[in-house]
Amino acid sequence: MTTIIRLAETASLIGDPTRAAMLYALMDGRAFTAGELAEAAGVTPQTASGHLAQLVAAGMLAVEAQGRHRYFRIASAEIGAILEGLQLVTADRIGRLPRPGPRDAALRKARICYDHLAGELGVALFAALAGAGHLRLSADGAALSDSGTALLGSLDIEVPARRRPTCRPCLDWSERRHHLAGQAGAAICTAALARGWVRRRHGSRALDVTPTGTRAFAAGFGVRLP
Template sequence: MKAGPDIARIAALIGDPARANMLTALMSGKALTASELAAEAGVSPPTASGHLAKLEAGGLIGQRRQGRHRYFSLTGTEVAAVLESLMGLASGAGHLRTRPGPRDEALRRARVCYNHLAGEMATAMYGALLRTGRLATTGDGPRLTESGAAFFSGFGIALEPLIRARAPLCRECLDWSERRSHLAGSLGRAVLARIEAEGWASREPGSRAVRFTPRGEAAFGAWLGLG
């Protein structure tokens, strides 16, 4: 066997349809119970337990107990980024499990990607931030500029705690539906939280879709200077 990371094991874990459905459900950023994940995967609870044990052993998910229940979530942003990239690869190659419907349009417009905003609205935001010099591209990914720091501080985001944290402040994530980048990292997470706090948008129950109100979409565009 050749030396190096065992990508075949990770690919096999993700490649099972039931496990893929479970991982996709966890892309909402919410921790879900084994029963909820069994329903998402369309399998029995005992079968779901076997799949969850494999995903946990592979380092893709973790669990915590609260009362009688065990809650599962992705182990971090790296797992979410891999899943988002695979979704883009599958979509670009035409590998779609169902025909697009109204919910698909909502997901393409705006959705949660683990803990930050994705979709058309998110890629528009990322492009605007680059054009206005609030983000700068480097070999290591996007960097927050001085004008960007002032811009986000004015939006009510406390940057110092984010900068001091171990998690990356800015990351780019390839959007599966737009095939362009959107903003991830702790700043991306903070932006989504502020959008929700402002009442511009809210998450659709039982879905990754994020619904902007007409007022919220107008305010979002005005904030970014989108024409």
Template sequence: MVSTAALAETAAALGDPARLNMLAALMDGRALTAGELAGVAGVAPTTASGHLARLLDAGLLAVEKQGRHRYHRLASPDVARVLEGLMALSATRPRPQPRTGPRDSALREARTCYDHLAGRVAVGMADAMVQRGHLDLSPDGGVLTEEGGRFLARLGVAVPATRSRPFCRPCLDWSERHPHLAGALGAALCRRCLELGWIRRLEGSRALSITPAGRLGLREAFGLVPAPAP
């Protein structure tokens, strides 16, 4: 059982706007340098070093070394799941609603949540698979049915054989407040959508652009009609 002291340490590590900005910048699965994360957080490099050390000690970040450079990334998909859950929880609090621009609309429509898809499109994909009997999702996890396996095979999705991480599970979407598909299966579906050219990453953001081929493919495979590009 996790001790209350360990839980309090993790919560304290998350309880700073600069550190949360750093973690949010890594939600698309990238690895960034300390200097890049300092810019994201709006703090001096020396201050950023202290924040990064705190996140590393809390087990929220991992470091990869390449030559003289050190790159920081989220320690695991579980960290991304916690962050997405906190975003969903925060979104339910009553507060004045600011006017949102095209960037916010793009994030709501389609984005990455670490290594899988999130946003309205991802929730729609998961809902379609559940309604067709391809997936069985519950708060505790998920199961890919035989028919679901055949459906993904037709799309060319390489269903992971390894069970080194959760295979299939729901992840509460912070903007839709409804589950999208995560786990190894969600990551495989995201990779296939990129390979097919259905989605394209937007530089400097975890928002995704739905391509013309993606609009056709999502409609034919999942019955979805993505919103027009802003």
């Protein structure tokens, strides 16, 4: 009986149009603020906060703090699978997906985030490293695996040993997926600039990926940018 009650409670949470719209907006793996999810659902931020609190309490959403912002994302692959299954029986688009981050296409493609690569380039690099097993991801963050250390060594990218974490997932402003920060992220960025893989745009944090860089990121890290 308890299982049936919990099932009904979960169905009730998803069945609310406001919560359904916010969950739908999160289905592509990105993370959004309460304000952005309020916009996607067409409700006030105050109303959205109440709904988000319920979803977090039920374990359907996880919260990640970055600076002064709190970002919400789908809590697990199992929750994502439930929502994906529900989408199979409806062809209608729920809500309006928010488009976070800068409007400048160059900033969205590649930019500097403090001292590491961000934007589409940074997120693709993080995904490629994690997908190949060069990064070990956990609830505590990220760490270079033995193969990751060997990869950077083979590319003559030196990661200095300092108090700062070697690897740190950093939630990307525009992509709302993680890019690589920490000593390893900074070392890759430094190498990319020094070797002409990317070039700074004057007066901007935007970076241009050069033809040499396109080849280098593909050959060295398995990153293929559009």
